[in-house]
Amino acid sequence: xxxxxxxxxxxxxGPEIIEQAVKVxxxxxxxxxxxxxxxxxxxxxxxxxxxxEPYPEETHKICMESDAVLFGAIGDPKFDNNPKAKxxxxxxxxxxxxxxxxxxxxxxxxxxxxxxHKSPLRPELIENADFVAIRELTGGIYFGRPxxxxxxxxxxxxxxxxxxxxIERICKLGFEYAQKRRKKLTVVDKANVLATSRLWRETAxxxxxxxxxxxVEYMFVDNAAMQLIQWPxxxxxxVTENMFGDILTDEASVITGSLGLLPSASIGLHxxxxxxxxGSYPQAAGKNIANPIATILSAALMFENAFNLKEEAEIIRDxxxxxxxxxxxxxxxxxxxxxxxxxxxDWLVNYIRQNY
Ligand code: IPM
Ligand code: MN
Numbered sequence: 375x376x377x378x379x380x381x382x383x384x385x386x387x388g389p390e391i392i393e394q395a396v397k398v399x400x401x402x403x404x405x406x407x408x409x410x411x412x413x414x415x416x417x418x419x420x421x422x423x424x425x426x427e428p429y430p431e432e433t434h435k436i437c438m439e440s441d442a443v444l445f446g447a448i449g450d451p452k453f454d455n456n457p458k459a460k461x462x463x464x465x466x467x468x469x470x471x472x473x474x475x476x477x478x479x480x481x482x483x484x485x486x487x488x489x490x491h492k493s494p495l496r497p498e499l500i501e502n503a504d505f506v507a508i509r510e511l512t513g514g515i516y517f518g519r520p521x522x523x524x525x526x527x528x529x530x531x532x533x534x535x536x537x538x539x540x541i542e543r544i545c546k547l548g549f550e551y552a553q554k555r556r557k558k559l560t561v562v563d564k565a566n567v568l569a570t571s572r573l574w575r576e577t578a579x580x581x582x583x584x585x586x587x588x589x590v591e592y593m594f595v596d597n598a599a600m601q602l603i604q605w606p607x608x609x610x611x612x613v614t615e616n617m618f619g620d621i622l623t624d625e626a627s628v629i630t631g632s633l634g635l636l637p638s639a640s641i642g643l644h645x646x647x648x649x650x651x652x653g654s655y656p657q658a659a660g661k662n663i664a665n666p667i668a669t670i671l672s673a674a675l676m677f678e679n680a681f682n683l684k685e686e687a688e689i690i691r692d693x694x695x696x697x698x699x700x701x702x703x704x705x706x707x708x709x710x711x712x713x714x715x716x717x718x719x720d721w722l723v724n725y726i727r728q729n730y
């Protein structure tokens with residue numbers, strides 16, 4: 375099968391981690407008789423430097439014409455401490471999500487037995503923790519208008535906006551994921567304070583009757599933040615709005631042991647995007663030290679979700695599991711004895727060639 379994949383490496387460690395994901399994708403394709411066809415697009419600070427905007431039309435076209443997008447990371451510190459910067463690299467990521475209609479960001483969180491001791495949380499609390507966070511991705515405070523500053527510059531405002539339709543389509547996905555899993559859905563909101571959250575809750579409650587097999591609970595986000603690390607095993611599927619999902623999933627990475635391990639799939643109206651949940655880690659850019667696993671596991675999600683190639687996804691997951699067991703890991707996981715980014719990629723490629 376031909377796999378048309380758009381590669382958007384982006385900024386910071388993006389190019390290095392994408393390179394490893396491509397190596398692993400190629401190895402899987404080689405063993406299983408697929409032909410990957412890559413098209414590269416520029417995005418983020420790299421694109422601002424070249425053409426003045428972080429998600430150029432040409433890149434959007436490449437994404438639209440592909441079957442999947444493999445995305446590295448976006449962000450550059452030269453924009454961070456400059457509140458006056460007119461365009462920011464992150465706007466490229468947001469524009470891509472909006473223009474591709476990627477309303478759902480799926481972030482599976484589970485532990486690796488060989489890494490239990492890496493988490494600051496006690497092993498017995500996290501062993502076998504396994505849940506999926508579904509984050510709404512094209513609404514809420516990230517996109518609501520009005521947003522900006524007063525004329526004198528001394529007042530700033532953002533707006534959180536959600537329509538019933540937006541809430542319904544993401545909650546539907548939440549219910550469906552729960553049906554495929556342990557049949558428990560946690561709707562996270564702040565309905566004691568926010569009007570949007572009250573609409574979320576009302577909407578989800580209205581859908582319950584269509585999913586009688588699902589046990590639904592409603593939880594305030596502050597409480598969810600606490601329970602997530604206190605007793606992560608209680609969660610099966612979490613569905614929540616854009617910013618709550620952003621924050622809770624970074625927090626959830628503590629359960630796995632490193633932010634460098636968590637993949638994600640963004641799905642919606644057009645081409646799906648597969649990207650690590652971490653950022654561009656500028657301090658590590660070009661040093662060949664970043665952990666490529668989150669991106670490689672995102673490639674596994676790509677095989678499964680974009681191409682319906684489940685066994686191929688399992689090959690990648692097996693290889694990653696074996697590499698962690700063999701302690702073939704980057705320095706975020708083992709400071710004393712670590713491999714470089716590209717060595718981890720090589721390890722996985724060799725494993726796949728030898729075992730499949
Ligand atoms: C993420 C990132 C982005 C977000 C940033 C880079 C805009 O943190 O994908 O979680 O906030 O959505
Ligand atoms: Mn984030």
